[in-house]
Amino acid sequence: MFVVALFAFLFYFSKPLIGEVMAWHWQPEHGHYGLFIMIIGSFLASVLAVLLALPISIGLASFAVVSKRKIVLEIIYVMTSVPTIVYAFVAAIILVPFLRSCFIEGTGYSWLATSLMLAMLVLPTMTLTIYNGLNTRYRHYQTTTTSLGLTINQTLLWVIMPLLGKDIITATLLGFSRAIGDTILALVLSGNALHLPNALWDSMRTMTAHIVLITGGNTQDIGYNAIFIIGLLLFVISIAINSLLYRWRRG
Amino acid sequence: MARLFSVWMWISVVALLVAIAVLAVGVLNQIDVVEFFQNIKTIVQDLIPACIGTIYLVAISSAIAIPIGIGTGIYLARFTKKHFLTFIIDILAGTPSIVMGLFGFTMIILIPKATTSLLLSAICIAMLVVPYIVRITKQALETMPQALDLTGISLGMTTWQRTKYLLLPKARNDIFRGIMLAIGRAAEDTAVILLTGVVIDAGIPTKLTDKFEALPFVVYYSVTEYRSNIDLYYAFISTLILITITTLTFYLARRINYDHRN
Amino acid sequence: MRIFFVSLLFFCHCLCGSELDVFMSHTGNIDIAGGTAHIPVLREAARNVMTVNDSIKITIAGGGSGVGVQKVGAGLVDIGTTGRELFPEEKEKYALESYAFAVDGIAVVVNATNKVRELSSQQVRDIYTGKIRNWKYVGGEDAPIHLYGREDASATRDVFQKALLNGEDISGRLVVVASNGAMKSAVARDFLGMGYLSIGYVDDTVKSITLDGIVPSQDNAVSGEYPVVRKLFMHTPKQPTALSKAFIDYIMSGEGRDIIVRHGYFPLNPVCDLILP
Numbered sequence: 146m147f148v149v150a151l152f153a154f155l156f157y158f159s160k161p162l163i164g165e166v167m168a169w170h171w172q173p174e175h176g177h178y179g180l181f182i183m184i185i186g187s188f189l190a191s192v193l194a195v196l197l198a199l200p201i202s203i204g205l206a207s208f209a210v211v212s213k214r215k216i217v218l219e220i221i222y223v224m225t226s227v228p229t230i231v232y233a234f235v236a237a238i239i240l241v242p243f244l245r246s247c248f249i250e251g252t253g254y255s256w257l258a259t260s261l262m263l264a265m266l267v268l269p270t271m272t273l274t275i276y277n278g279l280n281t282r283y284r285h286y287q288t289t290t291t292s293l294g295l296t297i298n299q300t301l302l303w304v305i306m307p308l309l310g311k312d313i314i315t316a317t318l319l320g321f322s323r324a325i326g327d328t329i330l331a332l333v334l335s336g337n338a339l340h341l342p343n344a345l346w347d348s349m350r351t352m353t354a355h356i357v358l359i360t361g362g363n364t365q366d367i368g369y370n371a372i373f374i375i376g377l378l379l380f381v382i383s384i385a386i387n388s389l390l391y392r393w394r395r396g
Numbered sequence: 397m398a399r400l401f402s403v404w405m406w407i408s409v410v411a412l413l414v415a416i417a418v419l420a421v422g423v424l425n426q427i428d429v430v431e432f433f434q435n436i437k438t439i440v441q442d443l444i445p446a447c448i449g450t451i452y453l454v455a456i457s458s459a460i461a462i463p464i465g466i467g468t469g470i471y472l473a474r475f476t477k478k479h480f481l482t483f484i485i486d487i488l489a490g491t492p493s494i495v496m497g498l499f500g501f502t503m504i505i506l507i508p509k510a511t512t513s514l515l516l517s518a519i520c521i522a523m524l525v526v527p528y529i530v531r532i533t534k535q536a537l538e539t540m541p542q543a544l545d546l547t548g549i550s551l552g553m554t555t556w557q558r559t560k561y562l563l564l565p566k567a568r569n570d571i572f573r574g575i576m577l578a579i580g581r582a583a584e585d586t587a588v589i590l591l592t593g594v595v596i597d598a599g600i601p602t603k604l605t606d607k608f609e610a611l612p613f614v615v616y617y618s619v620t621e622y623r624s625n626i627d628l629y630y631a632f633i634s635t636l637i638l639i640t641i642t643t644l645t646f647y648l649a650r651r652i653n654y655d656h657r658n
Numbered sequence: 659m660r661i662f663f664v665s666l667l668f669f670c671h672c673l674c675g676s677e678l679d680v681f682m683s684h685t686g687n688i689d690i691a692g693g694t695a696h697i698p699v700l701r702e703a704a705r706n707v708m709t710v711n712d713s714i715k716i717t718i719a720g721g722g723s724g725v726g727v728q729k730v731g732a733g734l735v736d737i738g739t740t741g742r743e744l745f746p747e748e749k750e751k752y753a754l755e756s757y758a759f760a761v762d763g764i765a766v767v768v769n770a771t772n773k774v775r776e777l778s779s780q781q782v783r784d785i786y787t788g789k790i791r792n793w794k795y796v797g798g799e800d801a802p803i804h805l806y807g808r809e810d811a812s813a814t815r816d817v818f819q820k821a822l823l824n825g826e827d828i829s830g831r832l833v834v835v836a837s838n839g840a841m842k843s844a845v846a847r848d849f850l851g852m853g854y855l856s857i858g859y860v861d862d863t864v865k866s867i868t869l870d871g872i873v874p875s876q877d878n879a880v881s882g883e884y885p886v887v888r889k890l891f892m893h894t895p896k897q898p899t900a901l902s903k904a905f906i907d908y909i910m911s912g913e914g915r916d917i918i919v920r921h922g923y924f925p926l927n928p929v930c931d932l933i934l935p
Contacts, residue, residue, distance in 0.1 A: 234618075596719060
C-alpha cells in the first residue's frame with residue numbers, strides 16, 4: 146500500500162548518496178554533502194525538548210489526578226489544538242528577542258528557543274498519556290490505599306509512580322517522535338546555522354528544516370538527493386519508535 | 397517526601413500558566429490597538445484568498461480522506477484479522493508531516509504532468525489524516541457491545557449487513573469525531589503545503605491544478621518577513637482564524653467522545 | 659553622468675512601449691517562481707494586469723533563484739526568475755529564453771541604529787569568514803556581530819560570495835534566512851545584526867554600508883563603481899505562452915520601467931541593454 150510505495154521511493158532516491166552523506170560538512174560548492182550536523186541538530190533539539198517537558202508533564206498529570214478541578218486538563222486539551230505554526234509565530238515575536246537580550250552572543254534564533262517551544266508542543270500529548278496511566282491505576286488502587294490511610298499524594302508517589310515506567314517511556318517516545326519530526330518550529334526558531342551549537346543560545350540546524358531549505362536548490366546537484374535521505378531517515382526513525390511503542394503496548 | 401511531590405506538582409502548573417501568560421501578553425503587547433482597527437478592513441480583505449484556499453484544501457482532502465478512512469476502518473475492524481495492516485496505519489499516523497510533503501514532492505518528479513498544486517497538497521494532506529480516521533473508526537466499531545453483533549448473527553445477517561445496519565448508526569458519533577480531527581489537522585498543517593503548492597500570491601483557485609494561498613502559510617510568511625506592525629497583524633488575524641477552526645473542531649471531537657461514553 | 663542616464667531612459671521610453679491594453683485580449687494563467695528580489699516588482703505588475711482583465715490569473719512564488727530555474731526548466735511554471743545569469747550546467751540542461759529586466763546591486767546592511775557606516779571589502783570578508791566576531795574591531799560597540807546569510811538556492815548569496823569572499827569558506831555561525839524580505843526583517847530587528855540585501859529592498863529599517871568608500875546606490879551599481887552587482891532575469895521556455903510573452907513585454911515597457919524604478923531597481927530593456935555597461 147502507501148507505506149510500501151513511500152518506502153520504495155525514498156529508498157530509490159537516496160541510493161546515489163548513501164555513501165557520501167556520512168560526513169560533517171555541508172558545503173555543496175565544495176562537494177561536501179555531510180548531514181551529520183543536521184542529524185545531530187535534530188537530536189539535540191528533540192532530546193532537550195523532551196527532557197524539559199517530561200518533569201512538567203508528570204507534575205501536571207499528577208496535579209490533574211489529585212485536584213478536583215478540571216481546569217488544568219481543559220487547558221491541556223486546548224493546547225493540543227493549537228497549530229504548530231502559532232507556537233512558531235509567538236516564539237519568533239517574543240521568545241527570540243528575549244533570548245537575544247539575555248545571551249548577547251546569540252541572535253536569539255537558537256537551540257534553546259527551538260527546544261523550549263518543542264517542549265510546549267509535546268507537553269500536552271505527554272501529559273495526557275501520563276495522566277491516563279495515572280488515572281486508571283489510581284482508580285484501581287484508590288480504595289485499597291485510602292483504607293490504609295494514605296493521602297492521595299502518598300498514593301501517587303509511592304504506589305503508582307513505580308508502576309508508571311511503561312507509560313513514562315511511551316510518553317517520552319511519543320514526545321520525541323513528535324519533536325524530531327517537526328519542521329516549522331525548527332525552521333523558524335533554530336537559525337539554521339550550519340554548525341553544531343556551541344551552547345544553548347547558539348544557532349543550529351535540524352534535518353527537517355534542512356529539507357525545506359534545500360528544496361529550493363538545484364535538482365541537478367546530487368546534494369538535492371540529500372532531502373530524500375533525510376526523508377528516509379525520518380521515516381525509519383518514526384517506524385522504529387512506532388514499533389517500540391507497539392511492542393510496549395502489547396506487553 | 398510527599399510534600400516535595402506536592403511542590404513539584406504546583407511548580408509544574410505554575411510554570412505552564414506563566415509560560416502561557418507571558419506569551420499571550422507578549423503577543424497582545426505588540427498590537428497597537430488603534431492601528432490594528434484602522435487597517436482591519438484591508439487585512440481581512442487581503443486574507444480572503446488565503447481563507448478560501450484553506451477551505452478548499454480542507455474540503456478536498458476531506459473528500460478524499462473520509463471515504464478511504466472510514467472504509468479502511470470498517471474493513472480492519474470487521475473483515476480481517478491481520479495485524480500487519482493496522483501496524484502500517486499506525487506507522488502512517490506517526491510519520492512527520494514533512495515526509496508526506498516530500499512524498500508529494502517526489503510525485504512531481506516521477507509523474508510527468510504533475511505539478512505543485514491544490515490537488516497535490518490535498519492528496520498529501522489526505523494521506524496525513526487518513527490514519528486518524530481509520531483508527532477512530534476501527535476503535536469505534538471494535539468497542540461496540542457484543543450483544544448487538546450477536547443479535548444480528550442470530551437473525552441471520554451477514555457481516556456487512558450487521559455492520560451497516562447495526563453498528564454504524566451507533567458509531568456515528570465516533571466517526572464524526574474522526575472527521576473533526578481530520579478537518580482540524582488539515583487546516584493547520586504547514587509543512588506539507590510548503591512543499592506542494594502554496595504560494596504567496598495566488599488569488600482564489602479555480603481549478604484543481606492551481607496554486608493556492610493558505611492561512612498557515614500567511615502566518616509563516618509574515619513571521620519571517622514582517623517589516624512593520626501591519627504585517628504582524630496579518631499573521632495575528634490568520635492565527636486567530638486558524639485557532640478558532642482548530643479549537644472548534646478538536647473541541648467538538650472531544651465533546652462527542654464524552655457524550656458517547658456517557 | 660546622471661543626466662545622461664535619465665535622458666537615455668527617456669529615449670528608451672519613447673522608443674519602446676506597450677501598455678496594459680494588450681492584456682484585454684488574453685486569458686489564462688501565468689505561474690511565476692524564483693528569486694525574491696523580483697517579487698515586489700512582479701507583484702505590482704501582476705496586480706495591474708489582473709485589474710485590467712480579471713480572467714487572467716498570475717501567481718507568484720519565491721523560493722530563490724535556484725527554484726526559479728529548476729521550475730521553469732521542468733515546465734512547472736511559466737516564468738522563472740533569477741538574480742543571476744544561468745549557470746553553464748543550467749543552460750545545457752534546459753532550453754530557456756532569458757530576459758534581463760533590471761539591474762540590482764547588493765548592499766551589505768546593518769541595523770538602523772548601528773554606528774558603523776562604512777567597511778572595507780577586506781573587513782566584510784573577515785566578518786563573513788568568522789575572523790572578526792565583534793563590532794569593536796570595525797568601529798562599533800563592544801558587542802558580538804550577529805551574522806545573517808541566505809540559503810543555498812539564493813542568487814543574491816551567489817553574487818555576494820563571488821564578489822566579496824574570494825572563495826573562502828563562510829563562517830558556520832551564520833544564521834540562514836530564506837529570502838531578501840526575511841533578511842531585511844532579521845537585520846531590522848537585531849541591533850547587532852549584519853547581512854546582505856538587494857538594494858531595492860533597502861529602506862529606513864536598515865542601513866546600507868558604504869563599501870570601500872562607495873555608496874551602494876543603484877546609480878553606482880549601474881555605472882560599475884559599486885562592485886556587487888547583478889541583473890534581474892526572467893526566463894521562459896524557448897516557446898513561451900503568448901500571455902507570458904505579453905507579461906514580459908509589459909515589464910520591459912514604459913509602465914513596467916516605472917514600476918521597477920519605484921521599487922528601487924534600475925530598469926533595462928533590450929535597447930538600453932546594448933548601451934549600458
